[in-house]
Amino acid sequence: MFPSYVNLVLVSCLFISVDSGNVEQIVLRGVQTSLLSMYIPSKPFTCLDGSLTIPYEFVNDDYCDCKDGTDEPGTSACPNGRFFCENKGYVGSLIPSHFVGDGVCDCCDGSDEYETKTVCNNTCFELAQKTQAEREAQRVLHEAGVAKKKEIISKSIAIKSERQTHIDELERDLQSVENELKEKEELKRQAEIPENQAKEKHQKLWDEQRAVRETIIRNYQIRDMFADLDTNGDSLVSIDELQKHTELDLDNENEFTIEEVRTILGSDSVNLDEFNTTVFDQISNSYKRLPKPTTPIPEPTLDSTATPSSPVETSTDEKNIENHDETPIATSLEHEKHIHDDTPPEFDDETKQLIAIADQTRTEFDQVQGRVLDIKRQIEDLKKQVNIDVGIQGEYSAFIDQCFDYEEREYTYRVCMFKDAKQIPKGGGGDVAIGFWDAWTGPIENKYLRMKYVNGATCWNGPARSLTVTFRCGIEHKIIDVREPSRCEYAMIFETPSACDEKMAASSSHSTHVEF
Structure with a gap:
């Protein structure tokens, strides 16, 4: 073997x-x-x-x-x-x-x-040539992109310096305007002292006049109501006389008892002074005049000299009496409302002049205060821009305050860098937030190749929308693709010179053998 x-x-x-x-x-x-x-x-x-x-x-x-x-x-x-x-x-x-x-x-x-x-x-040689051509195209792209990237970085340095200079100038202006504001506030305070004194004097006089008028009218109402109740003319209001006014029976038991009446009067009868101090305020809001008994008018006879078509005339005085009898007596509370609704008299010339002077100081104070708020807002906005992470060299500084659109069949996608991203329906309807700027989330070797927008509008029975923007080298700033690879998670490809790589731009165009 x-x-x-x-x-x-x-x-x-x-x-x-x-x-x-x-x-x-x-x-x-x-x-x-x-x-x-x-x-x-x-x-x-x-x-x-x-x-x-x-x-x-x-x-x-x-x-x-x-x-x-x-x-x-x-x-x-x-x-x-x-x-x-x-x-x-x-x-x-x-x-x-x-x-x-x-x-x-x-x-x-x-x-x-x-x-x-x-x-x-x-086919290795042909593949090598093709790969080399692709690499060369990428090298040329990165080379051109890096040239623009350097321009962006150069402008970024200048803009950042200008922003900081502007912040320093605004902070100096703010200190000066705040000092001016303190002066205007003191002038306003000094002008408002005599103005308030004159207004208080005017109001006090007006309150005194109203108090006198109210006392006079109240006394009239008391005498009028007392006379209306004193039906036997003995200068006393008795239990029998008050008991006729069942509208004063507040327990609504359909019987105004002697004991209930005595509780209101405090005794079997009261004179005018006692009525004033004890009874009037208890009954004034509910009291109504009793209707006067009417005298029947006889039917006309056939031999009457009046024609059938002639109406029976009522004298003007009788009408006035009837109308007077049917009208409830005005109460002190009704009068109080009337008094408070009265328009006070105009201020005298001296008070008007003091008000005009104080108004002028208030206007000047408000104007200076507006300048203070405006300068503070400018400083805050500039500091936010300065503090935005726009790359190690400021290569993404051109994106500040810039928005970019991508058109597709149903929607327009808009991303405002370092702010938010939206999905805008073309068929009408409101914009949908698909995320707000969160952070750079690229790989460790270069985190500035990807950014994340989070906490967008919540999908129906789903998560909050989010957007991942992936940057790649390009000659211009533009969105080239937007997709939704997962539900409510959007992915955007964005070309920009800011993502071009200096090493790739400087790489040799000669073929090299690479072995895994």
Whole structure:
């Protein structure tokens, strides 16, 4: 059995050359160059996972001995084996070992079909040329993009310096305007002292006048109500006289008892002074005049001189009396409302002048205060811009306060850098927030290749919308694609010079052989 393994090794595994009588191993088929040192014909072979050591003759004997398949790099014996395509002149590659000898040319140099009659054209040179052309196109793109990127960085440095200078100027202006505001506030305070004194004096006089008027009218109401109740004219209001006014029965039991009336009067009868101090305020809001008894009008006779069509005339005085009798007596509360609704008299000329002076100081104070708030807002906005992370060199500074749109069939997608992103329906309806600026989330080697927008509008029975923006090199700032790979999670591809790579731009255009 041993000679057969040797023959297999000699036939399928090794290329050899004879030099001065010495046999030299040149290459072992299917093994990466970096691993050749693990395959020494004069020593037993240890599986690369360390699980087993076998005679070297077992390597590439078309029988899988190692669990990791490393003893059969040049055959299809191991299902998990890997065959290395050297692909000289192009890029070395690994293919599954079961592709070896299957009649299909998988390696561009055809080395995977060394044991078959399949004729494989060596396409490595053409692939190398194509790859080199693609790399050169990328290099040219990055070179042009880096040139624009440098312009952005240069402008960023200047703009950042200008913003900081502007902030310093505004802070100096703010200090000056705040001092001015303090002066205006003091002038306003001084002007408002005599103004308030004059207004208080005016109000006090007006309150006194209203109090006098209210007292007069209240006294009139008391006398009028007392006279209306004193039906027998004895200058007293008795239980019998008040008991007729059942509207004063507040317990609504349909009976206004003597005891209830006595509780209101405080005795069997009261005079005017007692009515004023004890009774009036209790009944004034509910009291109503009793209707006057009416005298029936006789039917006209046939021999009457009045014609049937002539109406019976009522004198104006009678109408007024009837109307007066049916009108409830005005109460003190009604009068109080009337008094408070009265328009106070105009201020005197001296008070008007004091008000005008105070108004002017208030206007000047408000104007200066508005300037203070405006300067503070400007400073806050500029500091926010200065503090935005726009890349290590400021390469993304051109995005500040900029929005970009992408049109597709149903929607317009709009991203405002470092702010928010929206989905705008073309068929009408409100905008949908798909995220608000959160952070840079690119790979460790360059986090500035991806940004994240989160906490957008919540999907129906789903999560909050979010957007991931991936940047790649381009000559212009533009969105080239927007998709929704997962529900409510949007992905945007954005081309920009800011993402172009200096190393790629400076890379050599000559072809180099790369081996895995």
